[in-house]
Amino acid sequence: MLTLIGFEALAIAIPFMGSSSATSLFMSVLEYMVLAYSINLLTGFTGYVDFGHVVFFGIGAYATAVMVQSFHALGVNPYVFSIAGGLMASLFALILGAPILKIRGAYFAIATLGVSEAVSVIISNTPALGGSYGMPLAAYVKYDLTSAYLSMWILLLAAMAVTLYVANSKFGYGLRAIREDEDAAEVMGVNTRLYKVAAYVLSAFFAGVAGGIFGIVTAYIDTGGYFSVSKTVEMLVAMMLGGYGTLLGPLIGGFVLSLLEYTTVVYIANLHLLVFGVILILLVLFLPEGIVGVLRRRTRLVG
């Protein structure tokens, strides 16, 4: 734990040491971590595999962009608007949750994939949201990596705090009971429908805020970049790699995976997705519990 705190202190200090290259690298590390925490709140705790989780990232980005365009004149730090992005994502999850969370197993995964594709197509046909042109934001916001970086840190800490709370609360016990056996959970008094929707709404919020923050950083939002299926997969793999349904899994998985991606992109260009695919297969075949699972098993054997 001590080393972890040391690492965090180091990471927070990065933007103040003047290397924006390192800052932006850590931005993407943070993005992976936050998104892994986000999908972990749903998939990790309830076992519902969300293949369309990127829809919340995208909705958050678009909602934030609309807020920025409408209210940039207020002069507040634009990253504040990303909260609205998160709320919009949550609202969408609330509306969608009741019908879609009735669907179980692989069908849920496919349905969420369908939802995210449909939303993406609908947005790119909505002129008010830029349609095919996407939404450029450079005219409204200054490029401010430090604010973005701090926002991501706040978001990560919030996601960790919420995960910590959920893991140790009545709510979290209920969610894990749903993951283990939904029917048994219901009979034991867990209001499964309410709990599932609540987890969905909560997890959507973090993806939504992250989408908003990145929308502002990249200064341009389009459906191609913000609704891509591969982003969902990155979230899932980061969560799986760390160990799903755990407190530290997303942190570790997000860290390892983002550095892995960065390294492959910089040093073995073009092979990065191939390497990802191979890792994914090996992970499922040989390390289904993730890094945290292995560590835990080790310690149990030792202790």
Added chain:
Amino acid sequence: MATGIILEAKDVVKRFGGLEALRGVSVEVGREEILGLVGPNGSGKTVFFNVVTGVYKPEGGRIIFKGRDITGLPPHAIARMGIGRTFQVPKPFSAMSVRDNVMIGALFGKHGAKNPYEAAKVVDEVLELTGLAGKADLQAGLLNVPEKRRLEMARALASRPELLLLDEVLAGLTPTEIDEALGMIRSFRKELGLAVIMVEHVMRAVMNISDRIVVFNAGRKIAEGSPSEVANDQAVIEAYLGAPITGGGRE
């Protein structure tokens, strides 16, 4: 010992497609009573449990619990009113620890605790009562059968039920383990003052522990009474041993 009625099922009918699983059964359970529910495979015992706990909605009849009509309420609501149950095939939350399994019972049952800290006391009590305290930190999936059965009961007890439905909790146990389990069920009644319905095939045990026995066959109640009355009932013997069928034959 029966001081009033806690559960009253009236003319319950449950169909699956064309199949009638329950054809209008009525069962009453008194407070602090142990009721044995027996009958051949497919006679509707587990379906009856599922109707009482709200997993299935009956096509006809009413379920009255503590004077309130609970027919058609969702399972979690019924559980919170004070009906706990175990499953025929144990359904422990296998990846979770024994303590966490019991914790879920304590959090979501009647007077469910607000958070795990508040529930901890109940959990410890129940683990003690069911003899699982020593295994509290083990993963539930790693328990052996008798322990899994006990865990099922512990989880149900932690929800502080007033009525406990036990579905074949003795299946697969050795005679010694059965005796232990029976002792435990008696102590539940004594210490927690709850009523129990036991679906059971191990007849020796049911006859031994029940205050009263209800016999189902093919979705109907065919007998009701004290253990000895039921054991000498011709209809029951036929249902179990199969009537010595004579005559008829092929055309």
Added chain:
Amino acid sequence: MTGQEPMMRVDGLEAGYGEVTVLWGVDMEIERGAVTAILGPNGAGKTTLMRCISGLSRPKKGRITFDGADVTTLSPHHRVKLGIVLVPEGRRLFPDMTVHENLLMGAHSSAEARAKMYENLEMVYNLFPVLKARRRQLAGTMSGGEQQMLAIARGLMARPKLLLLDEPSAGLAPKIVLQIFDLVKLLNKEYGITIALTEQHVENALRMADAAYVMENGRVTLSGSGKELLSNPKVKESYLGL
């Protein structure tokens, strides 16, 4: 019966599901040409025993020999080729296939069965005229009794040497139950098929069986000829717990 080597021998069988042990060291012999009844209350382990003999379940310990050969680790489709055919509890027909298709599924179990397919079909349709009349009907839409007939007929198409019937009369009306018992006798006497069955109709089963085993809690508690057990009061006890 005559001191010759039994057709099937089960030695010290321990089995169960996952960590659950259901059978605790079962020994049993099935004599060639005989009808053997396996009795006992629900949950005694009869079905698990049937699954082990047919290969659907792998025992944890013990040995199963058939015609002198060890078959303990063979998969079900290999055992069918040897002539061990189980008609499982609950019939387990292919509900979305026609009666005829269900029979054809049995007919391809071994080279021998395939070679005698048409002969077998004729035999089975003669034995069960009702199936012939309904050969185009989906198996899932038939009545319980007809389904049980079909399940047995499907097993016969595989040309069994040892036919295992798991609860063949469960859930059937008394008249149909009698038909099933008559059929078992017929298959044994006229067609010379060795049969082992589990039953809830204790008296009828004991009257018909050459040998019987009573199981309780995963163990064999009584065994003997059908007649011996018929007059043994302990049989009733093991059911009602008196």
Added chain:
Amino acid sequence: MVWEILAQILLNGFFTGSIYGLMALGLMLIWGVLRIINIAHGALVILGAYAAFWLFRLYGLNPFYSLPLVLLIGFLLGLSIHYSLVKPILKAPELSSLLVFFGLSLVIVNLMLIYWTANVRGLPILYPSYNVGSVTVIGDRLLASVTAIVTTALLMVFLQFTHLGRSIRATVQDDEAASLMGVNVNRIYAITMGIGVLLASLGGALIALTTPFTPYTSDIYALYAFAVVVIGGLGNPLGTLLGGIIIGEAENFTVAYYSPGMAPAVAFILLVLVLALRPRGLLSRRR
């Protein structure tokens, strides 16, 4: 004129839809029999398209002549996927198979990109169009559509009237009972994977014939195949073909009478609606 356009659009939808249907047949078969959702299906389809394309480009083989070779490659590929990836995870939770096949999809797509680049590939027009009145019948698409219908019929005949086909159906309905009838269930799974990938390659060959493609096109076909199977249901090839045609028609009518840009949303909205109405999945009818 209005009626002729309507007829033309109906026909366009039918052609496109039957190709969608054929392309989804393999996915449906593997899904129905092994209960595995093969996310790599789109990548396998495109792999089949490349096979047909290269055999044409390098050896001048018409895709219909090269079909036996393409199908054989597909079948063998399916078998090897079964023994290397599927067998170890048959009993694992659903998430495992979803992720393994996603990994496989990434591997296949990126290998195609590395070896064959992202350049657009496609065959020139091989069969001329015909005019019936003022309705134009596209030759390539007509042939593809006929192939789809014939394949669906052959698959139905295979499943209905051969012992292997019956064994596959029996395994779906009750794998234990099937093994009691002497069916080697593991072999059935392997063969099903083989046939599933074979059908994917066939779909690919028809795509090479009718539509330009790149390795990236994989994702689109995977998504469409899901939608088709969900709408058409599991277990019946005819349902799959009809599911494809429903999507094809819905899309083409959206293009012509609503907004071309919205067309891809139609398939996904249908997909989500069907699932929301049958939340326990496509086989919920039973028990």
Added chain:
Amino acid sequence: MAWQYYVNNVTNGIMVNGTRYYVQLVYYDDQSSNTQVTALYERLITQDKVDFLFTPYSSGLGFTAATVAASHGKLIVATGVASDTIWKQGYTNVIGTITPASKYLVSTIDLLKTYDPTAKNIAIVYSDDIFSAMCAAGAKNYSLQNGFNVVYYGKYPSTATDLSSVLTSVKATNPDAIIGGGHFADGVLLIKQAKQLNVNAKLFSILVATDEPAFYQSLGSDANYIMGPSQWEPDVNYPVSYGPSNQWFVSTYMKMFNNETPTYHSAEGFAAGLYLQAAIEKAQSLDTAKVRAAFNTLSLNTFFGPLQIDPATGIQVAHQMVIIQWQNGVKRTVWPPSAAVANPLYPKPPW
């Protein structure tokens, strides 16, 4: 990469105040992802400490790259980025090399007007992405300004695998010219299905796809008569006052890359480098502000055509699209007359 070779080996570096500077290119694979682009451009600027930047090949990613560059006060030379909007965001550090999207299809309409004064009806179909949409919008405006009727104006998804119903609708409007398209696969599909559905027009002009040799490989002789706008062609013949000749570029490129003929994307890249080189030489400094100022007054005639930016925004104003047409299996430049090597074949006979 060809430009690096040219500077370092042919002109022997860039002379700035008596010092020779050599070019070292640093590049990464952006994976077409916005978030990666941020990290990679930050890396280029602060870790690799490059002096000048080029954009990635995509309008969407161009925004992100320009934003990062602006925050560090770096100049970024746009290549492969054509959307006009990037020059409307208030950036002053983005130097355009190529003709912006709104003018992509303009020369096609000029050609049509010149060769067929009777043509009236234009159908515009385009792919649903920022670049194609902007090209189409520019074409629509210009057509209306020049007295044409835009009888069909509609988009299709960029992932489309079937355009038969789009083309059925287009056919019903009976257009003289069909222009639009988007990228490679859909462009090929558009022509293939136009033939199959017997959709005729006197002129087809399709974005992007037509320029690729793969276009002819995929369509065979059906590619003949099809036109398309291009930023540059191997056979263009501009008067050159700065940099190498067109012939030098083509032959050097083929020597370096396995005898592959350069596409206009490669030429764009080279031209962007050359443009930057000229500005640095003019400024006699590597200082961003001085080089930016030098661009304002720079007017070049290169192998790529004329280059000049609007001083206020940085958008390219001098460079014009050429139009190519597949003629008997050969891609020929047919417009504008100053660069043309052949006359356009017009009208296109029915299929």
